[in-house]
Amino acid sequence: MKEFDPGEAPASIVSITDRVKPLPLGAAVGSVHFLGDRAFFVGTEESVAIATLDGEITRTETHFGAILCAASDGKRLVTGGDDGKLIAIDAKGETSVIATDAKRRWIDNVALHGDGTVAWSAGKTAFVRNPKGEEKTFEVPSTVGGLAFAPKGLRLAIAHYNGVTLWFPNMAANPEFLEWAGSHLAVMFSPDNKFLVTAMHEAAMHGWRLADNRHMRMSGYPGRVRSMSWSVGGKGLATSGADTVIVWPFTSKDGPMGKEPAMLAPMPARVAVVACHPKNDIMAVGYADGTVLMVRLEDGAEILVRRNTGAAVSALGWNAKGTLLAFGTEDGDAGILEM
Amino acid sequence: MAEASQKIPVTVLTGYLGAGKTTLLNRILSENHGKKYAVIVNEFGEIGIDNDLIIGADEEVFEMNNGCVCCTVRGDLVRIMDGLMKRKGKFDAIIVETTGLADPAPVAQTFFVDEDVQKNARLDAVVTVADAKWLSDRLKDAPEAKNQIAFADVIVLNKTDLVSKPELAEVEARIRGINPYAKLHRTERCQVGITDVLERGAFDLDRILEIEPDFLEAGDGHDHDHDHHHDHHHHDHGHGHGLKHYHDEDMQSLSLRSEKPLDPTKFMPWLQNLVATEGQKILRSKGILAFTGDDDRYVFQGVHMMLEGDHQRKWKDGEKRESRVVFIGRELPEQAIRDGFEQCITT
Numbered sequence: 001m002k003e004f005d006p007g008e009a010p011a012s013i014v015s016i017t018d019r020v021k022p023l024p025l026g027a028a029v030g031s032v033h034f035l036g037d038r039a040f041f042v043g044t045e046e047s048v049a050i051a052t053l054d055g056e057i058t059r060t061e062t063h064f065g066a067i068l069c070a071a072s073d074g075k076r077l078v079t080g081g082d083d084g085k086l087i088a089i090d091a092k093g094e095t096s097v098i099a100t101d102a103k104r105r106w107i108d109n110v111a112l113h114g115d116g117t118v119a120w121s122a123g124k125t126a127f128v129r130n131p132k133g134e135e136k137t138f139e140v141p142s143t144v145g146g147l148a149f150a151p152k153g154l155r156l157a158i159a160h161y162n163g164v165t166l167w168f169p170n171m172a173a174n175p176e177f178l179e180w181a182g183s184h185l186a187v188m189f190s191p192d193n194k195f196l197v198t199a200m201h202e203a204a205m206h207g208w209r210l211a212d213n214r215h216m217r218m219s220g221y222p223g224r225v226r227s228m229s230w231s232v233g234g235k236g237l238a239t240s241g242a243d244t245v246i247v248w249p250f251t252s253k254d255g256p257m258g259k260e261p262a263m264l265a266p267m268p269a270r271v272a273v274v275a276c277h278p279k280n281d282i283m284a285v286g287y288a289d290g291t292v293l294m295v296r297l298e299d300g301a302e303i304l305v306r307r308n309t310g311a312a313v314s315a316l317g318w319n320a321k322g323t324l325l326a327f328g329t330e331d332g333d334a335g336i337l338e339m
Numbered sequence: 340m341a342e343a344s345q346k347i348p349v350t351v352l353t354g355y356l357g358a359g360k361t362t363l364l365n366r367i368l369s370e371n372h373g374k375k376y377a378v379i380v381n382e383f384g385e386i387g388i389d390n391d392l393i394i395g396a397d398e399e400v401f402e403m404n405n406g407c408v409c410c411t412v413r414g415d416l417v418r419i420m421d422g423l424m425k426r427k428g429k430f431d432a433i434i435v436e437t438t439g440l441a442d443p444a445p446v447a448q449t450f451f452v453d454e455d456v457q458k459n460a461r462l463d464a465v466v467t468v469a470d471a472k473w474l475s476d477r478l479k480d481a482p483e484a485k486n487q488i489a490f491a492d493v494i495v496l497n498k499t500d501l502v503s504k505p506e507l508a509e510v511e512a513r514i515r516g517i518n519p520y521a522k523l524h525r526t527e528r529c530q531v532g533i534t535d536v537l538e539r540g541a542f543d544l545d546r547i548l549e550i551e552p553d554f555l556e557a558g559d560g561h562d563h564d565h566d567h568h569h570d571h572h573h574h575d576h577g578h579g580h581g582l583k584h585y586h587d588e589d590m591q592s593l594s595l596r597s598e599k600p601l602d603p604t605k606f607m608p609w610l611q612n613l614v615a616t617e618g619q620k621i622l623r624s625k626g627i628l629a630f631t632g633d634d635d636r637y638v639f640q641g642v643h644m645m646l647e648g649d650h651q652r653k654w655k656d657g658e659k660r661e662s663r664v665v666f667i668g669r670e671l672p673e674q675a676i677r678d679g680f681e682q683c684i685t686t
Contacts, residue, residue: 030425044425066425082394082422105395106422123397142399143415161401161414183401183414201417201453202403223454 015304016294020335023051029328033072034319035091039326039336040077041315042070048079050093053324053336062087062095069120073112074320078120080107086120099127099135111147111156117169119147119156126158128169136169145201146186151193159184159198164208166196178208180215186226191234195255199225203241205248209255216255218248223270231276231283231297236262238283238297240271245285247297264300265293269308275316275325284325286313292327305337346461349433350537351446354468355477355484356439359497363468363529363536364436370533375430377423379416381438392430394419398438400445403452410644411445412452420449420456432537433460440483443467443490444622444643450542451645464541467491467521468529472501475510478517478587488514489590489622489667491521492541500527516585518667519592520625544638544649593671595664595680600631606683610639610646613679618644620671626664629654631685 028044041049045066051057063081070079077089084101098118101107105122112118116131121144129135138158146159150166158165163179164187183201190197195216197207203224207216221241228239236247237256244263248256265271269289276283281297284305292306292313306313311331318325328334354360368376377392396415403410416435423433435446443465450462467487470477474496477484488494494514499507507525514523522539524531606628614621624641626648639648654660664680 028425066422068422068425082426103395106419108418108422123395142401143397143418145418161399181402183417185418201414 013302013304016337017304017306020305020337021053021055023049023055023057023334023336024332025049025051025057025328025334026332028330028332029315029334030067031070032315032317032326032328032334033070033077034317034324034326035072035074035077035089037319037324038091039317039324039334040072040089041326041328041334042067042077042079048077048089048093049334051326051334051336053338058093060089060093060095062089068106068108069110071110071112073114076112078110078112078118080110080120082106084122086110086118088118098129109144109147111149113149113154115154117149117154119149121147121158124160126156126167128156138165138167138169138175140165145184146198148187148189150189151191157187157189157196159187164196164198178213180206180208182206185224186228188228188230188237190237190250191230194253195250197228197237199228199239205239207255209253214257216257218256218261221246227271227273227275229274229276229283232279232281235281236297238274238276238285240274243267243270245271245274245283245295262297262300264297265295265302267291267293272312273314273316275318277322278318278320279322284316284318284327286316286327288312290329290333292316294325306335309333346459347427347431347433348463348538349435349450349460350463350539351443351465352434352436352468353441353443353465353487353490354439354495355470355474355481355487357473358439358468358470359495359529360436360439360468362497363466363495363531364434366529366531367434367533367537372533374432377426377430377433379419379433379435381436381441392426394423396435398441400442410448410452412449413445416446416449417453417456420453420460424455424459427459432463442483442486444486447490447542447642448645451642451647462542463537464492464539465490466493466495466536466539468495468497469510469514471496471499471507471510471525475513478513485517485587485590486622488517488521489669491518492539493536494518494521494523495529495531495536496523496525497529498527499525513585513587516587517590517592520665520667542640544640544647545651590667590669591671591673592665592667593673593676595662595666595677597629597662597680597684598659599684599686600629600633600660601662601683602685603630603633603637606630609679609683613676614641614644614646617668617672617676621666621668623667624665626662627651628662628664629660 029041030044031042033040039051048060063083065082067079067081080086084104086099086107088096088098101122109121119128126138140160142161148157156167161183166176184198186199203221204219223241225239225241235251239246244266247262249259265285269287272288273286285293289308290310291308294303311329314330315328323339325337379394379396399415400411401414626639628637635650638651
């Protein structure tokens with residue numbers, strides 16, 4: 001893939017902008033997660049704004065400083081800050097401190113496992129704590145760029161410079177190292193546990209087929225990939241970084257190798273965030289110009305959720321049932337849409 | 340680069356072990372300037388810095404995957420800048436302190452290659468603190484120290500009270516043998532005006548106004564201290580009066596000049612090819628160019644293989660339309676560069 005052809009813009013587009021419940025948060029949004037029917041908008045600094053579908057907003061202070069990372073398993077939300085704290089927030093909005101870094105280092109990354117285990121990183125050190133409170137640490141050669149739990153077993157992928165380390169915190173076995181030159185900043189397993197993908201510092205993605213560690217190069221992006229999301233069933237991986245959504249096909253045993261990605265929802269602005277629907281073959285797409293679209297993966301059909309106003313969309317999230325979509329922007333605007 | 344003024348300025352503070360970086364840093368931070376600084380220090384560096392926003396860095400240097408061995412960036416800085424930008428508005432400027440053994444190039448290059456970093460921040464200047472007593476020795480045995488001098492926009496020559504006047508003249512001559520273009524300040528305990536080290540705009544294309552060697556500008560009506568006058572006196576006497584003019588064995592600066600206009604169709608490919616082939620040796624480059632049939636001044640600057648350039652402004656009436664190009668680097672192929680430059684002059 002050498003370049004992206006944006007194709008022809010559709011003459012008209014179905015709009016459901018009037019069905020969005022506006023939420024003027026007034027503070028930049030880093031990410032959004034649903035706990036039950038309430039949307040938890042993680043600010044880039046200091047607090048989490050909790051919003052109901054009725055437009056009621058409450059705010060919970062969480063960090064003295066920047067909020068650098070957040071993850072949710074649907075039951076709780078965990079955030080890490082530049083104050084060295086790792087904070088859990090439950091569905092009621094109650095907060096508790098999970099950990100405080102001894103050297104007050106930045107908590108750069110966090111990941112949650114289905115069994116309640118939490119992983120986080122500060123500098124080169126990855127930490128894992130199980131629900132019983134037992135903590136283990138693992139040091140990688142350079143700063144951790146991203147963390148992800150495998151969908152099966154307790155296995156943690158730690159992205160760093162020149163590759164990804166796969167660590168089994170409960171096993172004595174040596175961690176596995178998947179090498180690829182460059183800086184790996186985010187990491188994800190495919191839902192079927194067959195592939196591992198990273199977003200790199202350069203404008204490219206890299207992947208490995210875990211059965212044989214075969215490399216998959218996914219390049220051609222004009223900008224860095226900052227957002228990636230698996231479509232339902234792991235059939236495709238939707239990514240930001242271009243002025244269309246780049247969706248890599250993962251239906252065959254070779255993943256996207258030798259195949260062209262789908263290029264959907266072309267716009268005159270860079271795709272900033274993507275979030276695939278949890279049940280259906282649609283995705284929400286946020287752009288650098290503030291536009292939010294809903295896009296059908298099959299044919300690229302688009303529905304306008306938010307017009308291109310203000311700053312870039314910085315957060316998108318679905319509730320578990322896929323009945324609610326929330327978005328947030330860099331200039332503190334947000335909204336919830338009931339499907 | 341039109342929005343340069345809205346970008347957060349970043350000062351890189353470098354200098355060999357024990358030269359006084361932390362002293363200078365504390366001086367900047369404790370001065371009553373009403374500004375807030377985010378300070379990025381190396382994790383294992385000196386302690387005792389009093390500042391709200393202080394971030395430990397790991398100096399992780401990695402190569403860009405573009406096949407260019409000197410295109411190295413500081414990965415930790417990319418990450419820290421990402422995090423700091425979440426606190427935009429909470430600070431006015433950023434100071435990056437490197438370890439004493441660091442090469443400033445990866446820090447500088449981080450601000451040229453990374454799209455997101457470049458969107459929010461701009462490199463202001465590389466400030467090198469040097470120890471008047473020990474620098475001459477370090478220039479002989481520590482390539483890092485030489486790199487830091489060669490790379491500098493501002494040199495704070497510290498601990499001048501610990502050396503005699505001839506020793507000071509000697510170390511300055513050695514510095515000038517490597518980098519005649521940096522602003523040089525003589526200090527004791529890093530007593531230097533904050534405006535002399537911050538907000539220099541050394542990487543701002545619009546401010547590449549003068550690329551004369553710094554010492555030629557002395558005596559231009561500024562208020563010089565006694566030492567400076569003394570030093571100036573030496574320079575006035577210049578060659579043949581016993582002042583040593585050092586030519587560093589492996590690190591030099593090279594200045595090219597033409598009063599005849601340059602042919603842009605020749606110069607630009609030549610320059611690009613030069614930095615592509617010799618970029619590893621060229622630490623810094625700068626130029627003000629007069630092109631044939633072009634009423635605008637063209638300015639450029641570079642770090643190793645990375646170049647940026649733009650039309651700056653119209654040549655003023657009566658202004659001498661002279662092209663000036665400066666390279667600082669290691670084992671520069673001087674004659675080849677001079678010959679190449681000559682070929683670009685419109686005849």
